[in-house]
Amino acid sequence: MKILVPVKRVVDYNVKIRVKADGSGVELANIKMSMNPFDEIAVEEALRLKEAGKASEVIAVSIGPVKTDETIRTALAMGADRGIWVKTEEAGIEPLTVAKLLKAIIAAEGPSLVILGKQAIDDDCNQTGQMLAALLGWPQATFASKIVVGEGTVDVTREIDGGLQTLRLALPAVLTTDLRLNEPRYASLPNIMKAKKKPIEEKSAAELGVDVAPRLEILSTSEPSGRTGGIKLASAAELVAHLKTAGVL
Amino acid sequence: MADTLPTLLLAEHDDASLNPVTARALTAALALGAPVHVLVAGENAQAAAQAAARLDGVAEVLLADGPAYAHRLAEPVAALGVALAPAYGALVAPSTAFGKSVMPRIAALIDVMQVSDVIAVIAPDTFDRPIYAGNALQRVRATDATKVLTIRTASFAAAGEGNAAPIRAVADAAPAGGASFLGEEIAASARPDLSAARIIVSGGRALGSAENFHAIVEPLADALGAAVGASRAAVDAGYAPNDWQVGQTGKVVAPDLYVALGISGAIQHLAGMKDSKVIVAINKDEDAPIFQVADYGLVGDLFEIVPALQAEIAKAKA
Ligand SMILES: Cc1cc2nc3c(=O)[nH]c(=O)nc-3n(C[C@H](O)[C@H](O)[C@H](O)COP(=O)(O)OP(=O)(O)OC[C@H]3O[C@@H](n4cnc5c(N)ncnc54)[C@H](O)[C@@H]3O)c2cc1C
Numbered sequence: 001m002k003i004l005v006p007v008k009r010v011v012d013y014n015v016k017i018r019v020k021a022d023g024s025g026v027e028l029a030n031i032k033m034s035m036n037p038f039d040e041i042a043v044e045e046a047l048r049l050k051e052a053g054k055a056s057e058v059i060a061v062s063i064g065p066v067k068t069d070e071t072i073r074t075a076l077a078m079g080a081d082r083g084i085w086v087k088t089e090e091a092g093i094e095p096l097t098v099a100k101l102l103k104a105i106i107a108a109e110g111p112s113l114v115i116l117g118k119q120a121i122d123d124d125c126n127q128t129g130q131m132l133a134a135l136l137g138w139p140q141a142t143f144a145s146k147i148v149v150g151e152g153t154v155d156v157t158r159e160i161d162g163g164l165q166t167l168r169l170a171l172p173a174v175l176t177t178d179l180r181l182n183e184p185r186y187a188s189l190p191n192i193m194k195a196k197k198k199p200i201e202e203k204s205a206a207e208l209g210v211d212v213a214p215r216l217e218i219l220s221t222s223e224p225s226g227r228t229g230g231i232k233l234a235s236a237a238e239l240v241a242h243l244k245t246a247g248v249l
Numbered sequence: 250m251a252d253t254l255p256t257l258l259l260a261e262h263d264d265a266s267l268n269p270v271t272a273r274a275l276t277a278a279l280a281l282g283a284p285v286h287v288l289v290a291g292e293n294a295q296a297a298a299q300a301a302a303r304l305d306g307v308a309e310v311l312l313a314d315g316p317a318y319a320h321r322l323a324e325p326v327a328a329l330g331v332a333l334a335p336a337y338g339a340l341v342a343p344s345t346a347f348g349k350s351v352m353p354r355i356a357a358l359i360d361v362m363q364v365s366d367v368i369a370v371i372a373p374d375t376f377d378r379p380i381y382a383g384n385a386l387q388r389v390r391a392t393d394a395t396k397v398l399t400i401r402t403a404s405f406a407a408a409g410e411g412n413a414a415p416i417r418a419v420a421d422a423a424p425a426g427g428a429s430f431l432g433e434e435i436a437a438s439a440r441p442d443l444s445a446a447r448i449i450v451s452g453g454r455a456l457g458s459a460e461n462f463h464a465i466v467e468p469l470a471d472a473l474g475a476a477v478g479a480s481r482a483a484v485d486a487g488y489a490p491n492d493w494q495v496g497q498t499g500k501v502v503a504p505d506l507y508v509a510l511g512i513s514g515a516i517q518h519l520a521g522m523k524d525s526k527v528i529v530a531i532n533k534d535e536d537a538p539i540f541q542v543a544d545y546g547l548v549g550d551l552f553e554i555v556p557a558l559q560a561e562i563a564k565a566k567a
Contacts, residue, residue: 016516017381026385038498095353096362119498123380125365130323130353139324139427142350145491155431159491160346161444161500163435167322170427179498180485215362217390219375224386227523230544232535236558239529240565242545248448248506248527249473249565 001171002057003046004111005080006102007039009064009071009091010122023220028091035071038117040078040184041177045147046115047079048182054149055113057081061105063098064091069200076195077187083200084109088212092123097205097212099131104208106136111172113154118143118176133174141167143178254338255284255308259330259352261345262289262297269445272304272407274343274400279408280370281339281396284308288333288419290326292319298416307414317421320433321347324425327354332422334359339373339396344501345444348399356397363397364389366501368404382497382520402444403503403524436490443476443493448506451478451495451522454486455511455532455551462488465555466510472562478502478522480512496521510551514539531555 011017011026012034018027035043049055060075062068063086072083086101093101106114119126133140141156145164148155157166159178169175187195205212233239243249258278261268271287278285285306289298290313298312311333317325330340330351340355342348344366356363368386369377375390376398443449450473452466462483470477479489481496495502497520507525512518514530514537522528523542530543531551540546547554 011381013517017384019385026381094362096357096360099357121382121497124382124497125363126349127353127356127363127365130350131357134327134354134357140350140354141428142323143346158346160433162492163433163490165320165433166431168429168431173427178491179481180491215391215393216364217392219388219390221380222386222388224379224383227528227542229541230528230546232540232546232548236547236554236561239545239547239558240561243506243527243529244565246527246544249562 001055001112002059002109003049003055004059004061004106004109004114005039005042005046005075006061006098006114006116006128007043007071007075008036008062008117008120009033009068010036010120013037013121019221019223023222025218025221033067035074036117036120038119038177038179041179041181042115042117043075043078043080044182044184045177049149059084059109059111061086061102063093063101064088072200073195074187076198077192078185079191082198084203085200086203086205086208088205093212094214094216095125095127095131096215097210098128099135100210101205101208102132103135104210105203113171114174116174116176118178129174129176136172136174138173139169140174140176141169142176144175145178145180147175147181253283254336255286256281256339256341257333257337258285258287259340259342259348260287260289260297260301261343261347262291262294262300264291264294265296267297267300268345269407269442270343270345270402271301273402273405274341275304275306275408276405277367277370277398277400278339278341279306281373283338286311288313288330290318290321290329292316302414302416303410303412305409305412307412310414310416311419312416313419313421315421317424320430322428322430323350323354324428325422326351327358328425329419329422330355331358333419334395337395339398341398341400343402344399352397352399359395361393361395361397362391363399364391365399366401367398368401379520382516383523384516401501403501440470441474441476443478443495443500443502446476446502446504448473448475449478449495449502449504450475450508450510451480451512452483452489452510453480453512454482456483456488459488465552469508469555469559472559475508480518509539509543510555512539513537514542
């Protein structure tokens with residue numbers, strides 16, 4: 001069985017982002033970019049399934065402009081077998097469009113499992129996996145913290161409000177990862193070298209028959225009203241006095 | 250005309266009771282300006298439907314009750330939403346695990362780009378939402394005729410109660426299979442629900458063990474009548490269950506009082522609590538970033554400060 005893992009290039013999670021002064025967006029020039037952390041977890045899970053003999057091939061896909069191939073290369077260095085790059089003019093293709101592009105790729109590749117991150121840490125949308133599952137007519141399990149592949153099925157434990165839920169999905173299926181699914185590996189130097197020789201196939205949205213025009217018009221981007229630090233107190237008694245005055249006790 | 254169509258709000262509930270986030274999402278739904286219908290999907294969910302009918306501003310409750318909707322799996326509930334969608338101008342749900350799982354499925358099937366985590370309704374087609382873990386806010390205009398929204402409920406006050414809206418049964422949509430329920434582990438708790446609590450006490454990695462978390466964080470929470478939260482580090486280390494995680498990828502909360510014990514204040518944690526009214530931080534590192542958002546800080550060892558604080562609270566309440 002093939003596993004398809006869509007990966008997104010995002011601002012590294014350690015970077016404190018800055019809103020552009022003119023409100024036109026977030027400053028992205030000369031900023032460290034990395035693979036979305038949830039997608040790293042997705043790649044790791046796919047690789048573990050391959051290493052356990054449950055999968056035959058792991059394909060990493062990304063959609064985006066120049067340098068998006070670096071993110072695909074990261075997945076290949078972790079151990080994915082090959083890459084597909086849907087090259088676009090712009091970054092920030094909307095989840096609905098991404099889901100349509102992935103659907104077209106899936107029609108050609110025929111994977112039994114698609115594993116995505118539950119959300120990208122840039123737009124925080126948390127939509128793509130669910131949209132893809134819907135467009136394919138496949139079952140889904142979001143927020144996976146444990147994945148067990150059986151015969152023609154996959155059992156997934158999900159992190160939900162209040163605790164954990166376990167579902168059994170008939171394959172093919174779409175899964176999205178939560179933080180506690182696994183700890184992604186670091187790519188070793190030999191594997192980074194090997195990854196340079198692995199193939200990345202380039203495609204265009206036009207060739208996949210998908211219109212990439214956005215549906216959401218971004219009117220402005222602003223800085224949230226910041227909080228300023230308050231005061232440091234000397235004792236628990238002082239704290240209780242302040243909380244009483246503030247009316248929150 | 251699309252703008253005269255009513256709004257459909259997907260209720261968050263467990264059949265027996267309505268989750269309080271529903272009343273908050275209702276406030277956002279009402280801000281769109283159209284009549285609001287609430288969809289309660291479940292099995293033996295009559296009680297939840299009755300609770301929804303009591304919420305002020307609800308024009309009608311739609312009850313989809315049957316085995317197809319047991320455990321509210323995303324596939325059948327989304328199929329129901331798609332079947333109902335043509336009669337609505339907007340489909341809205343709270344940003345809960347359930348809402349997040351179902352709404353994008355509906356959006357994709359009706360070819361709409363969803364607006365996730367709405368924190369303010371500016372106009373019926375214009376919304377504010379956080380991006381980058383809340384480090385920037387985006388104002389977006391949704392150009393699709395039908396709007397699909399999930400609501401960050403911490404940003405909206407709860408609608409009141411006192412209504413008696415009619416309840417109408419709706420027929421099952423076409424079955425949507427592929428997923429079956431195997432089981433769940435839901436912790437029963439007498440404490441208030443994290444997403445609706447007035448006070449939250451959260452613990453971080455500094456607690457060092459599940460035993461300490463239990464012995465230090467939980468009694469303080471109980472003394473305050475608070476819900477318990479945790480940082481990702483505390484959850485990953487097994488000190489606290491996953492659904493206590495507060496942050497960018499956990500729950501987003503805005504209580505009147507948030508007490509952070511041994512939490513450094515990483516941006517991903519702040520994303521989940523920085524809209525709290527009053528923030529208290531107890532941390533032994535005076536330079537911990539949590540102090541940059543805390544109204545009141547105590548620098549020191551939480552293992553000494555928390556018992557002292559509990560004693561002071563007991564005194565204050567006596
Ligand atoms: C994609 C992604 C998503 C994430 N999502 C979340 C999320 O939703 N929520 C979240 O919380 N994190 C999230 N994180 C993790 C986040 O970056 C931090 O690693 C995490 O919040 C740290 O938890 P902590 O503050 O408990 O631990 P630490 O950062 O280790 O802080 C422990 C603090 O305790 C203090 N301390 C130690 N001993 C004592 C003592 N005896 N008394 C008092 N203070 C003491 C220390 O000074 C320190 O400040 C995410 C990370 C990534 C990459």
